[in-house]
Amino acid sequence: MKIINSPEEMQRTAQNIRRAGKTIGFVPTMGYLHAGHLSLVQTARTSADLVVASIFVNPAQFGPNEDLAAYPRDFERDEKLCRDAGVDILFYPTPGDMYLEEHSIWVDEESLSNVLCGASRPGHFRGVCTVVAKLLNIVLPDIMVLGEKDAQQLRILRRMVRDLNFPVKIIAAPTIRETDGLAMSSRNKYLTPAERLEAGCLFQSLEKARALFAAGERAAGNIKAAVRAAIEATSGKVDYIELVDDETLRPVQTLEKPALLALAVKFSKARLIDNTVLQ
Amino acid sequence: MKIINSPEEMQRTAQNIRRAGKTIGFVPTMGYLHAGHLSLVQTARTSADLVVASIFVNPAQFGPNEDLAAYPRDFERDEKLCRDAGVDILFYPTPGDMYLEEHSIWVDEESLSNVLCGASRPGHFRGVCTVVAKLLNIVLPDIMVLGEKDAQQLRILRRMVRDLNFPVKIIAAPTIRETDGLAMSSRNKYLTPAERLEAGCLFQSLEKARALFAAGERAAGNIKAAVRAAIEATSGKVDYIELVDDETLRPVQTLEKPALLALAVKFSKARLIDNTVLQ
Numbered sequence: 001m002k003i004i005n006s007p008e009e010m011q012r013t014a015q016n017i018r019r020a021g022k023t024i025g026f027v028p029t030m031g032y033l034h035a036g037h038l039s040l041v042q043t044a045r046t047s048a049d050l051v052v053a054s055i056f057v058n059p060a061q062f063g064p065n066e067d068l069a070a071y072p073r074d075f076e077r078d079e080k081l082c083r084d085a086g087v088d089i090l091f092y093p094t095p096g097d098m099y100l101e102e103h104s105i106w107v108d109e110e111s112l113s114n115v116l117c118g119a120s121r122p123g124h125f126r127g128v129c130t131v132v133a134k135l136l137n138i139v140l141p142d143i144m145v146l147g148e149k150d151a152q153q154l155r156i157l158r159r160m161v162r163d164l165n166f167p168v169k170i171i172a173a174p175t176i177r178e179t180d181g182l183a184m185s186s187r188n189k190y191l192t193p194a195e196r197l198e199a200g201c202l203f204q205s206l207e208k209a210r211a212l213f214a215a216g217e218r219a220a221g222n223i224k225a226a227v228r229a230a231i232e233a234t235s236g237k238v239d240y241i242e243l244v245d246d247e248t249l250r251p252v253q254t255l256e257k258p259a260l261l262a263l264a265v266k267f268s269k270a271r272l273i274d275n276t277v278l279q
Numbered sequence: 280m281k282i283i284n285s286p287e288e289m290q291r292t293a294q295n296i297r298r299a300g301k302t303i304g305f306v307p308t309m310g311y312l313h314a315g316h317l318s319l320v321q322t323a324r325t326s327a328d329l330v331v332a333s334i335f336v337n338p339a340q341f342g343p344n345e346d347l348a349a350y351p352r353d354f355e356r357d358e359k360l361c362r363d364a365g366v367d368i369l370f371y372p373t374p375g376d377m378y379l380e381e382h383s384i385w386v387d388e389e390s391l392s393n394v395l396c397g398a399s400r401p402g403h404f405r406g407v408c409t410v411v412a413k414l415l416n417i418v419l420p421d422i423m424v425l426g427e428k429d430a431q432q433l434r435i436l437r438r439m440v441r442d443l444n445f446p447v448k449i450i451a452a453p454t455i456r457e458t459d460g461l462a463m464s465s466r467n468k469y470l471t472p473a474e475r476l477e478a479g480c481l482f483q484s485l486e487k488a489r490a491l492f493a494a495g496e497r498a499a500g501n502i503k504a505a506v507r508a509a510i511e512a513t514s515g516k517v518d519y520i521e522l523v524d525d526e527t528l529r530p531v532q533t534l535e536k537p538a539l540l541a542l543a544v545k546f547s548k549a550r551l552i553d554n555t556v557l558q
Contacts, residue, residue: 011446021298102527104390105408105442111383129384130443133412137444163384164409165416167290248381 001083003090007098007138010091014052014140022049026141026168028132031055032072033081036176036184040145041085043173047143053082054091054135056098061127072189091139098134107133107164109156112249116152116242116262117273128153129160136166144168149175149183151262151275155249175274177203183274190270198234202265202274205230209261213278218255223278231265239264239271246277280362282369286377286417289370293331293419301328305420305447307411310334311351311465312360315455319424320364322452331418332361333370335377340406351468370418377413386412386443388435391528395431395521395541396552407432408439415445423447428454428462430541430554434528454553456482462553469549477513481544481553484509488540492557497534502557510544518543518550525556 004010017024025048027040037053044051055078062068075092082090107129112118118125136144144161146154158170176184181203182196191199205227212223220243227241244251246258258279265272283289296303304327306319316332323330334357341347354371361369386408391397397404415423425433437449455463460482461475470478484506491502499522506520523530525537537558544551 007444011444015446018297019300100441102390102438103442104388105439106387106389107443108385108387109383110385111381134442134444137446140446160384162379163382163413164386165286165290165413167294167416167419 001079001087001090003079003092005092005094005097007093007134010052010089010093011138011140013089014138017050018140023142024048024140025051026135026139026144027051027053027087028135028144028146029053029055030057030071030186031078032074032186032189033078034176034184034186036147036149038081038085039176040147040173041082041087043171044143044145045086047145047171048141050088051086052089052091052139052141053087054093054139056091056093056095056131056135058098058127058131059095060099060130061124063121063123066121067187072186091135098131106130107160109159112152112156112159115244115249115251116240117264118152120239120264125153125156129156132157133160133164133166136161136168141168143171145171145173147175148172149185149274151260151273152249181207183272185272187270187272191267192269195235195267195270198236199267199270199272201231201234201236202263202272205263206261206274206276209278210276213255220251220253220255220259223255223261227261227263231263236265236267236272239266243278246279280358280366280369282358282371284371284373284376286372286413289331289368289372290417290419292368293417296329297419302421303327303419304330305414305418305423306330306332306366307414307423307425308332308334309336309350309465310357311353311468312357313455313463313465315426315428315463317360317364318455319426319452320361320366322450323422323424324365326422326424326450327420329367330365331368331370331420332366333372333414333418335370335372335374335410335414337377337406337410338374339378339409340403342400342402345400346466346469351465370414377410385409386439388438391431391435391438394523394528394530395519396543397431399518399543404432404435408435411436412439412443412445415440415447420447422450424450424452426454427451428464428553430539430552431528460486462551464551466549466551470546471548474514474546474549477515478546478549478551480510480513480515481542481551484542485540485553485555488557489555492534499530499532499534499538502534502540506540506542510542515544515546515551518545522557525558
C-alpha cells in the first residue's frame, strides 16, 4: 500500500492509473476506521481494479461549536487497517494542502441540505460537497463507495454528481452494526459505558417503525411518535426524527412513495444518527 | 467535425479519447462566434490533439433583467466557423439537458466575484462557475483556453480550477480587436452605427492609461480619471472603472504590483467591457 500526502502527486498517480486502462474505486473517510469503513473498501475492491481510500478530517464541514479538534484520530491504526483490507493507495493530505490561502470556491447544495442534519448543522453539507468535489478531481475514481448510514450525505452527493456531471458512479453500501444494532460510527467512542448500553435504542426505534409500517401504518405522525417513545425511554435527547420523501427529502404526512425515516439523537458527548427507508 | 448534443454522449466520447491516449483542448463559448473565439480555437489546436468547442447560452449566468432571450444566436453560421477553424467536436447541449429538474448544486466564488462585473451582475459568476464546472466534467479537457477579454472571469475560473483541483490547465489568449481597437464581442452587435464609431473609446482610454503608467504615474485616482474623461467624451456611460490588484482583485490606491485596469461602459443597448494589466 502506497501512502500519498500531496494532492498533486495523488492526481498524477490517478491519471497514470487511468491511462494504463485500470479503474479506480474510491472510499473517502475521515479516518478512525471501523468495520463500516472496511466494508466500503471491500465493495470498492469488487467493483474496481484499484482501491484508493482517503483519510481527511475536513475542517470545512465542522461548525464553530462542533468537534473538529476533538474528532478522534489514529493514523497508525488506520494505516494498518487499510493495508490489511487491501487498500492500494491511502491518500492522507494536510488541511493546508487541501485548502490553500485565499480559498474562495464552495460547492453549495440548496434543496436537500436544508432539512435533517443540515438544519442543525448549517454549512455542514457545503463543506462536505466542497471536499468531495475536490477529492473526486484529485483521485479521479470510476466508482465512489458511500455508506447508507449517512443517508442525507449520500443523497446530496448523488445530487452533486448528477448536477455537476462528475464522471463517477456512486455505490451505496449498507450500514454495518454492532450486535445490539448500533450503527458503527467513529463518534460511538464519545459514549459513556452507560450510554453505550442505551444507544441501541436508535436501531430498535427503527425496527419498531418498520414493524408498524409492515402492519399497514401509513401516518407519518404515528410512526414518528413510536420512534420518539423508544428514544425517550433512554437518556438520549432527540435532535430530530423525520419522515421525508426519499428523493426530495421533503416532509411527508402519509407514506405513499418510499420514505426516509432519519433520526439524530444526542447523548452527553455523542450525536448519533441512523435511518431506514420505508417502502 | 462531429456535433454532440447529449452531455452523456459527450462525456463518453471524451473518456474514449482520453483512453486512446489523446489530449483534449477545450474552448467554451456562448456562440455567435467572432475572430476572438476562433483565435482561442487556434490556441487549443496548437496545445492538444483534439479540439472540443461548446456553444451554450447559459441561463444561469444571466440576471432577471439581462439579455438572455435577446442574446444573439446563429448556430448555422457558428457551425460553419467551427468546422473551418478545425474544431473536431462541437458540443451543443440544450438548457434542459444541462439543468435537470430540481437542479440544486451551485459553485460559488466568494472573494473575486464581489467586485467589477460581479458587483453589477449579482449571481453572474455563480452561473459561470457552475456551468464551467459541469463542462469540465463533461468534456474532460487537458487544457481549456479562455480569453483575456473577460478578465474577471479568467481569474475566477483559475481560482475554481485551483480550489476544486480540476485536472485541467488554463491557457489565457489575448483579446482580438477591430481596427479601431474595439475588443471583439458578440454584444458589439447591439451598438447603433453611431455608437459603433464611438466604442473605440474603451480601448483608447486603456491606451491613455498605459501611456500615463509608462510615464511614471502610479496614483490609481489619476489613471482612472483619465480613463473616465476619455469615456465621457462619448455617449457611453461608465458602469465601472476600477484599478485592482491583479491577483486578489482588491482595489489599489498606488500601483506597486501588477494591477488590473478594468472597465465596463454602457451604450444604449450594449454593455461593453475591456481591460489591461499595468505592470
